[in-house]
Amino acid sequence: MRKIYILLTASLILFGSCEDYLDRKDENSDFLSEEDVWRDKNKINSIAFRLYDCTEWWFETRYTYQRRQSAGTGKNYANTCQFSGEVITTRSLGGSDAVMRGDWWEAVNRHTFANPDFHMAWEDMWEAVYVSNTILDQIDNVPLDVMTNDERNQVKGEAHLFRALAYHEISKRWGAMPYFKEKIFPETDLNRVRPTYLEQINDIVADCDSAIMFLPEVSYLNHASMMGRMGKAAAMGLKSRALTTAASPNYTPNNGSDPDLWERAAVAAWELIQLSRTSDKVGLYDGEYTHIFHTEPGTIEGVWPRYFATERPNLYTLSWMWQGVDGYHGLSPTQEMIDLFETADGWPITHPSSGYSDQDPYTNRDPRFYEDILYHGSTWSKTTENQTMDMRTEPLGADRTTPNGSDFGNSKTGYLVRKLIPDRWNRKKYDVPKYVNAPYIRMAEIYLNYAEAVNEAYGNPQAMAPGADITAVDALNAIRNRVGHVNVRPEFTTDYQLFQDRVRNEFQVELCFEYHIWFDLIRWRTAREKLDNHNFHGVRIIEDATAPTGVRFERFEIPWERRFEDRHYRYPLRQSDLEIFELPKLVQNPGW
Known part of the structure; x- marks a missing residue:
């Protein structure tokens, strides 16, 4: 059998920025040996920093691994907030649509761009395993005149921490995987039986405990x-x-x-x-x-x-909310998400004692509602201080002719996201650097x-x-x-x-x-009940002088093909991994 790194081909390619210390020629120097690397504190730390680089796919990062360092942040089309029904996009997007309609084969095998959850998470987390094991293989041998004990413990703790992170992120999607605790060589036997999830969590916890013990500072x-x-x-x-x-x-x-x-x-x-x-x-x-x-x-x-470094809104930071934070191509919170916010006195809005009125829906709500959601009548600084959001015609100053439509600039549901976005920070007027x-x-x-x-x-x-x-x-x-x-x-x-x-x-x-919520629905095993064949809703806001607030709110359904079956509680292993790697004990997940 060919000896090949388990699902780590990408890791070996991507690891070049730190692994090449072992074989590259520095300017004005001879080739470095592995021993040279582990006697240089800066190079050891650079290997540890590679672990942090393995988390680029979180949240908003968009890249292909060939251009990983230069692609930067950008639109995350396959967004778990869409999968969970928290938000709906204003237009059809390949990776996200494939996931929501249950075609996860297409999601994992075809949609590799801007699809971090089904694509980059797999590659990056296996890379973190490889890097962590490489560090743990050598860090105890680093002389104290190169790194102090606390400095060695910092790197050692990070290696345990990121190995635990990698297996947590992999296993919650694809199920338990063989837990490699040693440096991986071409001759390493990788054909190992998949463990139970209990065995997996015990190994994850052991790594977390080691990280807690070795890391010198709380934060x-x-x-x-x-x-x-x-x-x-x-x-x-x-x-x-x-x-x-x-x-x-x-x-x-x-x-x-x-x-x-x-x-x-x-x-x-x-x-x-x-x-x-x-x-x-x-x-x-x-x-x-x-x-x-x-x-x-x-x-x-x-x-x-x-x-993050401080950035201007036109650098696409958190652009999945509003592209460039100017109302162009946003993801809109669903009415179902809005309905989760209790009344100010703690009742679910569906409870008979809540006093909730669907014609005065934004009064007397959980304080977080006003911090997280832009709704009709809310205040937001678009081009002047504390303007009122008119969700009938203009999210963030963009003129709308088709309310609740699919055109760029519209809210699909009558709401926009406020959470995470600083006030007075947009491309219309407040184009200034902010920390997000x-x-x-x-x-x-x-x-x-x-x-x-x-x-x-x-x-x-x-x-x-x-x-x-x-x-x-x-x-x-x-x-x-x-x-x-x-x-x-x-x-x-x-x-x-x-x-x-x-x-x-x-x-x-x-x-x-x-x-976060996508993974909660999966771990609770409520995703099928909440998502399968389910259409989410928005609200039409229609001028009506007889209504309590001067407008009438009409809930409407947004047709969108959604499927979630029992097999979707585990992501499928990619077809290329199953075909290329000669590892018969790496069995496909049930239903795939």
């Missing part, structure tokens, strides 16, 4: 020279997310509940919450909510922060993980994790209160099922538009 927030590198809080956050995923129905035997895993998830979340109480580097940010996403260089909310940040993991998620895990582990919202001093209800209230929202209503805090509904709703509201 490098505001650090003069280490900004952008991860500390132990990031490893604790990943451990919490990975265990929460592993305990969920989609990843347990027979898709059932695993109380032991849920308890482990609760403890992992609690450990980070406890640490945050004495840390000035990580915690639940209680300042202005929008500052979480565009305060340079970030806030304590960023457990695993993502650092969207953490991979933030502290609110850890509180959500704790609330969910405790309720699932013990079947009681008033329970606590071992050693903890807050209940599941307390954790949910902490998230809500910091934005000025009321506590979870007592009607929902004594029953496991009712509280589960509120926790899941809270995930979708707090983390909307952060590329």
Whole structure:
């Protein structure tokens, strides 16, 4: 059998920027040996930095691997916020359409451009495995006169952290994969049986624990020279997310509940919450909510922060919301997403006690609604301070002749995204550099993980994790209160099922538009119920002097072919991988 790197051909190509230290000729020098590389602190750190480069595909990055370093940020056409129904695009897009109509063979085999979730995630995360193992093979041999013990531990911790990240991101999409813990050579036997998900999560947690042990700092927030590198809080956050995923129905035997895993998830979340109480580097940010996403260089909310340079809106930062932030080709929140926001006194809008009126729909809502959504009558600085959004005719100043239509410049649904976008930042008037940040993991998620895990582990919202001093209800209230929202209503805090509904709703509201909810629907195994053959809705806004607000709101259906079957709970392995690699134990996922 040919000895070939498991699914790592791309990794070997892409690894060139750090691997070439082993064989290239530097200016005015002889060829470097591998020993030379591991005696040069700058080169060792450059290999570690390659791990961070493996996460370029997150959120807005668009590239093909041949031009990986130069492509930069751009439109992410195959966007998980579209897959989940949080938003609808104004026009048909190949990769996204293929995913939503259930043709995932086309998504993984054909749509390689601007399709990070089905394409780049696979290649980049296997590259991270390769780079991590290369580091761990040599880092302990680096002499102390080259790197101090803390410096070696930083790189060693990063290698464990990114290997855990890689297997988490791969396994939640494609299922458990052989966990390679050694440097991979051409002669390495790669034909290994796929493990169970429980075996996979145990290896992921072990790597997270090693990262927690080795990383010298909690976080490098505001650090003069280490900004952008991860500390132990990031490893604790990943451990919490990975265990929460592993305990969920989609990843347990027979898709059932695993109380032991849920308890482990609760403890992992609690450990980070406890640490945050004495840390000035990580915690639940209680300042202005929008500052979480565009305060340079970030806030304590960023457990695993993502650092951007300040950019002008015409550089396509977060362009999937509005291209260039000027209303051209936007992704529009669905009415279903809007309906998840409670009333200001904590009732779901469908509850008889809510007092909600579909003809005065934007009054008396969860405070996050006003921070996350642009709706008819909301204020936004387009060309002057605090203009009123008229969603009948002009999202962000662009003249519309076909409201709710498919033309560029329109909102498909009557809404636009406000979250993550700084005020006074657009190409119409406020074309100035701003800092935009969207953490991979933030502290609110850890509180959500704790609330969910405790309720699932013990079947009681008033329970606590071992050693903890807050209940599941307390954790949910902490998230809500910091934005000025009321506590979870007592009607929902004594029953496991009712509280589960509120926790899941809270995930979708707090983390909307952060590329999170798609994976929650999958791990909960509710995606088929929520998405299969389901058309989402928008709202037509029609002038009507007799209506309470001067306009009439008419809900309408947006036909869009959507399919989600049981086989879609795992992504298919690419046909090219199955055909090229002589690894018979790498079996295809069920249904594909």
